Amino acid sequence: MQHKPSAADDAATPARLNWQAASGALQASGDWSARSCGELAERLAKALASIPAGQEGVRLDSQQITHMDTAGALLILQIRDALQARNITLDLSALQTGQTELLELVQRIGDLSPPAEPPGLNPLESIGKSALDILSNAYDTMVFIGEVVTRTIPLLIQPWRLRWGAIINEIQAAGTRSIPIVALLTFLIGVVIAYQSGITMQQYGATVFLPDMIGIITLREMAPLITAIVVAGRTGSSYAAAIGTMKVTQEVDALRSLAISPIEMLIIPRVLALSIALPLLTVMAMATGLYGGILVANQIFGLDMSVALQRLGALTHSHFWVGMIKAPIFALAIAMIGCHEGMKVRGSAADVGRSTTASVVQAIFWVIVIDAVFAVLFSKLSL
Numbered sequence: 001m002q003h004k005p006s007a008a009d010d011a012a013t014p015a016r017l018n019w020q021a022a023s024g025a026l027q028a029s030g031d032w033s034a035r036s037c038g039e040l041a042e043r044l045a046k047a048l049a050s051i052p053a054g055q056e057g058v059r060l061d062s063q064q065i066t067h068m069d070t071a072g073a074l075l076i077l078q079i080r081d082a083l084q085a086r087n088i089t090l091d092l093s094a095l096q097t098g099q100t101e102l103l104e105l106v107q108r109i110g111d112l113s114p115p116a117e118p119p120g121l122n123p124l125e126s127i128g129k130s131a132l133d134i135l136s137n138a139y140d141t142m143v144f145i146g147e148v149v150t151r152t153i154p155l156l157i158q159p160w161r162l163r164w165g166a167i168i169n170e171i172q173a174a175g176t177r178s179i180p181i182v183a184l185l186t187f188l189i190g191v192v193i194a195y196q197s198g199i200t201m202q203q204y205g206a207t208v209f210l211p212d213m214i215g216i217i218t219l220r221e222m223a224p225l226i227t228a229i230v231v232a233g234r235t236g237s238s239y240a241a242a243i244g245t246m247k248v249t250q251e252v253d254a255l256r257s258l259a260i261s262p263i264e265m266l267i268i269p270r271v272l273a274l275s276i277a278l279p280l281l282t283v284m285a286m287a288t289g290l291y292g293g294i295l296v297a298n299q300i301f302g303l304d305m306s307v308a309l310q311r312l313g314a315l316t317h318s319h320f321w322v323g324m325i326k327a328p329i330f331a332l333a334i335a336m337i338g339c340h341e342g343m344k345v346r347g348s349a350a351d352v353g354r355s356t357t358a359s360v361v362q363a364i365f366w367v368i369v370i371d372a373v374f375a376v377l378f379s380k381l382s383l
Contacts, residue, residue, distance in 0.1 A: 024057070029065060030065070031067045051083070057090075058090050060095065068102060073099070144336070148263055148267060162269075163269050170277075173273075179281070182284065187289065187291065189292070190218060190290060190296075191296050193213075195300065197210060212312075212315065220323050221371070221375075224285070225368075228334065231277075231330075232367060233364070236337060236360060239339050240338045270335055271339070279331070282326075283324075290312065337366065338359045341358050
């Protein structure tokens with residue numbers, strides 16, 4: 001903000017300040033802008049030294065100021081403070097309107113206090129808000145699932161329209177690269193289950209039944225559940241982060257502007273890829289879990305390997321298929337949750353972090369819920 005903008009050139013008159021003893025006034029003249037009042041600010045004490053110490057009041061005469069901006073207004077406040085330190089009052093009533101506005105501008109203090117906290121909700125309002133949030137999230141989820149299903153069915157009928165290159169890349173990322181961690185974890189869990197169960201069974205001379213316990217637990221529950229949890233933390237979070245980042249960088253909007261469906265381009269390949277990769281990982285997890293358990297039974301509890309393999313072979317195939325039925329359902333849940341959380345990102349890196357965290361938590365939660373539902377269902381079906 002400037003007062004009296006003029007066509008002044010680089011040869012503008014420097015800011016001056018003269019004491020008029022006869023009128024008791026400080027006469028300000030020249031260009032009081034940032035480019036011209038620096039020298040006066042440096043020698044301000046010398047310019048005010050001529051004012052006698054007993055002077056009761058000093059009037060500032062600013063009629064001869066040709067140009068003034070906020071730097072000049074700050075200099076006037078500096079003059080006032082310097083005189084107040086000597087118990088001399090500076091009268092600013094003679095300032096012109098624009099100059100007074102500049103002084104008010106530079107003296108305006110921003111509100112540095114933190115914003116007031118919003119009023120808290122009473123218990124009934126909190127319950128209502130939570131219910132509305134749950135219903136809104138459920139509605140958004142159902143809309144998202146419906147859109148994915150309606151766009152997937154035509155592609156399955158016409159498979160040549162699928163983006164097979166993207167699907168293969170996602171299978172490699174979600175499946176092949178997950179093999180080491182899944183194999184290691186399931187092997188170690190098989191070892192733990194066999195060791196903990198074997199100690200108790202050895203007390204009753206029932207170690208011969210240890211392969212049966214290892215096989216049933218591994219095939220029905222441990223292998224599919226552990227694989228799904230690992231994939232939810234590794235792959236589900238990557239889906240949310242990748243799609244969320246694309247939302248922040250407006251790549252998703254760019255796809256829509258090109259009449260390309262983000263569902264077909266980004267989500268369907270990931271869902272189909274994980275639906276293929278997770279069952280294959282589950283089979284591998286079953287094998288490594290059984291190997292870890294049988295190894296402990298043979299090396300620690302002295303069970304003959306041929307007997308252990310014979311006991312495993314005697315198990316019905318239903319245990320294997322019970323575990324395998326869960327795998328694609330887990331895959332669909334993990335992929336849909338990760339992609340949905342990524343699509344919910346609105347425009348900041350913080351949203352990407354929150355969506356990534358939410359995708360992992362929700363995926364693991366729903367994997368466990370689905371596993372519990374299957375456990376009750378198979379129990380009712382005597383499977």
